[in-house]
Amino acid sequence: MSDIEQLKQQVEAQGSVVRDLKAAKADKAQVDEQVALLQALKKKLHIANGGDADESKKKGGSGKSLILKEPKGTKDYSPKEMAVRTEIFSTIVSVFEKHGAVTIDTPVFELKEILVGKYGEDSKLIYDLKDQGGEECSLRYDLTVPFARYVAQKSISNIKRYHLAKVYRRDQPAITKGRMREFYQCDYDIAGIYDAMIPDVECVRVAVDVLRRLDVGGFVVKVNHRKILDAIFEVSGVPQEKVRAISSAVDKLDKAPWTEVRREMTQEKGLEEAVADRIGQYVQISGPGEEVLAKLRALPELMASAKAQEGIKDMGLFFRYAAIYGILDYVSFDMSLARGLDYYTGIIYEAVLVEENVRLPTAPESSAKKGKGDAVDESQIRVGSIAAGGRYDELVGMFSSVMHAKGKKTDVPCVGISFGVERIFSIVKSRRSEAEIKANRTQVYVISLGDTLTDSLLEDRMRIAAELWDAGIAAEFAYKVKPRPQAQYDACDSAIIPWAVIIGKDEIGQGTVKIKNMAQKVEEEKGGVTVPRTNMIAELKQRLQMN
Amino acid sequence: MSDIEQLKQQVEAQGSVVRDLKAAKADKAQVDEQVALLQALKKKLHIANGGDADESKKKGGSGKSLILKEPKGTKDYSPKEMAVRTEIFSTIVSVFEKHGAVTIDTPVFELKEILVGKYGEDSKLIYDLKDQGGEECSLRYDLTVPFARYVAQKSISNIKRYHLAKVYRRDQPAITKGRMREFYQCDYDIAGIYDAMIPDVECVRVAVDVLRRLDVGGFVVKVNHRKILDAIFEVSGVPQEKVRAISSAVDKLDKAPWTEVRREMTQEKGLEEAVADRIGQYVQISGPGEEVLAKLRALPELMASAKAQEGIKDMGLFFRYAAIYGILDYVSFDMSLARGLDYYTGIIYEAVLVEENVRLPTAPESSAKKGKGDAVDESQIRVGSIAAGGRYDELVGMFSSVMHAKGKKTDVPCVGISFGVERIFSIVKSRRSEAEIKANRTQVYVISLGDTLTDSLLEDRMRIAAELWDAGIAAEFAYKVKPRPQAQYDACDSAIIPWAVIIGKDEIGQGTVKIKNMAQKVEEEKGGVTVPRTNMIAELKQRLQMN
Secondary structure (H helix, E strand, O other): OHHHHHHHHHHHHHHHHHHHHHHOOOOHHHHHHHHHHHHHHHHHHHHHOOOOOOHHHHOOOOOOOOOOOOOOOOOOEOHHHHHHHHHHHHHHHHHHHHOOOEEOEOOOEEEHHHHOOOOHHHHHHOOEEOOOOOOOEEEOOOOHHHHHHHHHHOOOOOEEEEEEEEEEOOOOOEHHHOEOOEEEEEEEEEEOOOOOOHHHHHHHHHHHHHHHHHOOOOEEEEEEEHHHHHHHHHHHOOOHHHHHHHHHHHHHHHOOOHHHHHHHHHHHOOOOHHHHHHHHHHHOOEEOHHHHHHHHHOOHHHHOOHHHHHHHHHHHHHHHHHHHOOOHHHEEEEOOOOOOOOOOOOEEEEEEEOHHHOOOOOOHHHHHHHOOOOOOOOOOOOOOEEEEEEEEOOHHHHHHHHHOHHHOOOOOOEEEEEEEHHHHHHHHHHOOOHHHOOOOOOOEEEEEOOOOOOOOOHHHHHHHHHHHHHOOOOEEEOOOOOOOHHHHHHHHHHOOOOEEEEEOHHHHHHOEEEEEEOOOOOHHHOOOEEEEHHHHHHHHHHHOOOO | OHHHHHHHHHHHHHHHHHHHHHHOOOOHHHHHHHHHHHHHHHHHHHHHOOOOOOHHHHOOOOOOOOOOOOOOOOOOEOHHHHHHHHHHHHHHHHHHHHOOOEEOEOOOEEEHHHHOOOOHHHHHHOOEEOOOOOOOEEEOOOOHHHHHHHHHHOOOOOEEEEEEEEEEOOOOOEHHHOEOOEEEEEEEEEEOOOOOOHHHHHHHHHHHHHHHHHOOOOEEEEEEEHHHHHHHHHHHOOOHHHHHHHHHHHHHHHOOOHHHHHHHHHHHOOOOHHHHHHHHHHHOOEEOHHHHHHHHHOOHHHHOOHHHHHHHHHHHHHHHHHHHOOOHHHEEEEOOOOOOOOOOOOEEEEEEEOHHHOOOOOOHHHHHHHOOOOOOOOOOOOOOEEEEEEEEOOHHHHHHHHHOHHHOOOOOOEEEEEEEHHHHHHHHHHOOOHHHOOOOOOOEEEEEOOOOOOOOOHHHHHHHHHHHHHOOOOEEEOOOOOOOHHHHHHHHHHOOOOEEEEEOHHHHHHOEEEEEEOOOOOHHHOOOEEEEHHHHHHHHHHHOOOO
């Protein structure tokens, strides 16, 4: 019975949350979500009181409690949004394929045990499937762990693969920042035993190429090396058990000033002040590659570490190759870049938008109206990191060791880059006007004019459409027996269909059709051109520049 | 404590299942699955005995119980499989877009209540997400219900959309038959208030066009109409409460003879023999449209039903339009087609492969060796239905009625077609030789020859690759400082890369490169052609037929 009392209290508390939100005129999605929670609680209470759990089922799912929405943190993509997304994906894939990558696909869920122990503290964000009998499964959290599982399971010794797919994280969504619970990752990884830094620099070149082609604006790729970071912590005197915590504090330096990070290290994480200051001297070093390399080589206490030497040797090669690949201008060697994930073992990198670019473009009129001079719009969207990755040499080995008897493991070193497309999507979409985006690929609309009351010409439109389809031309027409002329012209306009084939009684009688450019871009054909019906396909193909 | 005893018994029973399977040399996937179940039971027992549930976690997921595999009923796609799948998808999308469709995307999971009550008995196959706080969600079961939810939620009055995405069903997998728990559907649907049968016939034309282009072999599209079926059951005297059960019995007529279906109706489902015989007279009618229409129109007791008249009027228009669209040869009017799903309200259709085609092609040698005359290979793969759909006029209304206050609902009539690509994939893949499938798009491989011990030319290869990439040419090279010549040629061969740019000391000295066609298809250039380095890009573009 105390269960019921507890539920009653929860219902009351949630009820007041909803009332408050409604009073505060909170946005609809937020209210709906809290209402859904309230209704779920009420239902539980109803059942606890002996009510029927299956009531909504009996009503065929049309019970009043049903709210029509996407699950929290997920979203539908409209046709125009899909047109933008498809364009972004096709740019990304074209660069991946230019670099010789093949693609694979893995299931959207993995055996739960595959994901366990790979994401540190973030493991709590993993979505599990309900136990309905059989194996325990979880939705994939990224594409890297499934890739490593694939390579180990299939005993692959080398592969260069890309994978564009959705991943799932039970995070607090921030849709305006492009942080979702269901989102796409676009990954490019090179697995295999190769010579130092050759695949690594190619991943960064791929990142630069993709971001330039997507035209996201100014960006910089920060690079660092896990071994140098480890050496810094070592020579600064960070106790081994605090390395992870201190590393995650360092990673905040892109958002917070050093004084704040230092406070976190010393006060929250109990690091000695002198140790923090030594770290501070190192991690504030950043700049062009050769400059930073020279600075590091001039630090005898750091160079005494074998780890630092290995890392610096790698980075020396990296910047040499980066010069050959023409990407030096985009790269900054930044000792404060640490990256959260556990599995990195070598170079790490992260592409970030430069300051001028991290807000959405404001429409010129509205900023003019504001008349506040150079005041920055507070609603600006910070997108920050848009691609990231690094070298992870031991992840495949973790899997292969469990596959073979006696723990024999086969290491397959890997390096990769992952693009956060939701963020890129926000930027690219904000640059386009909705009205200008053509979501379909229709080339021709078949229109019938004339006395629609006595003769609809429906079957003539069907016959022409079939002929166009047979010729590989994308065509539509009104699905009405007697469509109004204006409705047909409007359909053309709203779908941005460039050409029309127009028929009326006269054309049918004379065995002709009228071809008209709806965008009226062809000056000499403004009123349309009448051509023999038998030439229709050839005339259209010529105008559509089809072979 | 009886829990523990029960678990012990389960562990023992499962242990003998595993032993039996191993003794019977069952296939590995089957054994692995049962072993996984055994280990899960052992773990439960261990925990029930006071053991630590998190042991595997502490070991970083590398506990011995981890089996490296895809979850049951799902599969990884290799690069060559992906090349085939991408080709199939692109064919399907090109036809959908030729017919003016736009695409949308919806989340992979929906609020559980959205799916409830839509799939009849099959609802038990829905995958639920674990309750980790927040909303109750389930993986989508098809793309039709999410589409109807989308249309209702966004108050869309008309849309022609396609959607290629994975759906999830906790069915007993039969991988050889192409039945999976995670599989792709490719859907094309037309929503909106239009005149009779115009969108309907276009869906069937789309099906015919796609299947012809995919070259799956002979197929036929069976069509029928829900209203005619309803009328048949009515005039035959089927009691209202038995209509569904009898309808699903009728649907088995493609796999079982009438005598068997009749037995099911009368003995299992308690239908009067006379009623079954009356049904039998109707549902065995099939053939070309006009022929069947004439037969039906000549049945006065059927024509007395208003429902039958409506259905027959629809089908009359359908066959008239189908003639205009040139698809009559592919269509059969089959009174035994019933389709399982609850939501169909008008025309229904299903594309099936014709008999000669429902087995995989057998290699000529092996059938010659068998020498058993015309004996059919028992391992043949029956794929049966490869596309299906129909009209569902009330699904959107079911959703819109719950969205608006006072149950005001807006019906948006829909008709659509869904392709079962896993089955199509099995057929297309079986026709290809693995070795011939090129999974990458690499056009040029950069090779260095000569004295690899003193000079690797690595940086020259990098410089050339960068130049190729800048020119939009897909290029690769060996990620080694000193690659062996043969290893580089082998890489070209195995990846089916058509062109090589070859450099050695001489070429570097003379400022030239050698361009070689690796497929040796250009007779006059068999040994390769030496060109000035400055002309490399132009020479390659010409050979690659790039503008």
